[in-house]
Amino acid sequence: MSIPQSVERTLRAAVLVACAGAALSAHAADAANVALARLDCGSQPEPVSVASFSDTMEHPDLKLPLTYSCYLVRHGDRYLLWDAGNALDGSARAPKVSLVDQLARIGVKPGDVDYVGVSHHHADHTGQLASFPGATLVIGQGDWDVMRASDPPAGMDAKDFAARRAPFKPWISGGKVETLTRDRHDVFGDGRVLMINLPGHTPGHHGLLVKLDKKGSVLLTGDVTHFHENYASNGVPTWNTNRADSLASLDRFKKLEANLDATVIIQHDPRDVEKLPVFPEFAE
Structure with missing residues (x-):
């Protein structure tokens, strides 16, 4: 017995809807936490002059x-260390306590860190970078150019330049590097963790946007700003x-905050430390 065309079309539509629903369910199940x-x-707990910050x-x-803050992003079973x-x-x-010893508290070894993303090349953001030589270094092209240069940038002597480059030796010597030239970089490929191009503090400076299920969007400043008053x-x-780039980056960052209703964490301001749980707890 043949099936009427109208019934056949209905059955086909039902099958397509079921398949689409199954695909969406599978995608949701596979989505990384x-x-x-x-x-x-x-x-630097003792107050210091910030006159030169303006x-x-x-x-x-x-x-x-x-304060000097670093961050760990857990994406499923993969890890990004943000600043060192x-x-x-x-x-x-x-x-x-070293970063290696802090991560050991949650069973994470240096070899478990897939990426080390640095906001910029300044020493207070890269001091323990070399503890993770097997990770892929993710850095703005402008800052990588500075670190790869044979001569120090203007205003820096050779000794200071050598010290600044020292944490980058594993990657200068051939380690895996992703240099960023575009507007933003999707670290894990699903839109949840984005390095945002915010030049001005240094040529290749970046901030980090992390989209969490419960807390919502979180913006980490790098050094686009250093404390509440300057922000x-x-x-x-x-x-x-x-x-000019610094002001444009601040404008962009503030618009991201407003449009995403994001929590801004100024990495150097101790008043923002409590915006995340005390390690080893994570915000989700």
Whole structure:
């Protein structure tokens, strides 16, 4: 007995809907859980002058404590380390516990870290980078060009330049590097963890956007800004490499905050530390 065409069309449509539903369910089941944690990468608990953080002399008498924060993004069973903090050099601002030892608390070894993303090449963001030589380094092209150059940039002597480059040796020597030239970089390929191009502080400076299921979007500043007062007034540090780019990056960052209703975490401001759970807990 033949099936009427109208019934056949209905059956076909039902099968297509069922298949599409199954595909969506499978995709949802396969979607990686994303979580974010803060790691301690040093501190300057005694207030210090931040006068040089404004090239318009906005804060001549302001003193603030500063913190140095690194972050771990867990994407399913893969990991991104965002910034690598101060070196364990015994200085006042050096962390008391290494990144390697902090990660060991949750059973993560250096070889388990897939990516190390650096906001920029300054020493307080790269001090322990060489502890993760097997990871892929993800860095803005402008900053990588500085680190690969044979001569130090203007204003830096050869000794300081050699010290700045030292944490990058595993990658200068041939380790895996992804250099970023586009507007944003999708670290894991699903739109959940994005490095955002925010030049000005350095030529290849980036921030990080992490989209969490429960907490929502989180924006990590890198050094697009350093403390609440400067963020409020679009303050530009005297040592930034490009003032116009710095202001454009601040404008973009604030619009991302507004459009995504994002939680902004200023990495150097201790007032933002409590925006994430105390490690080893993660925000999800």
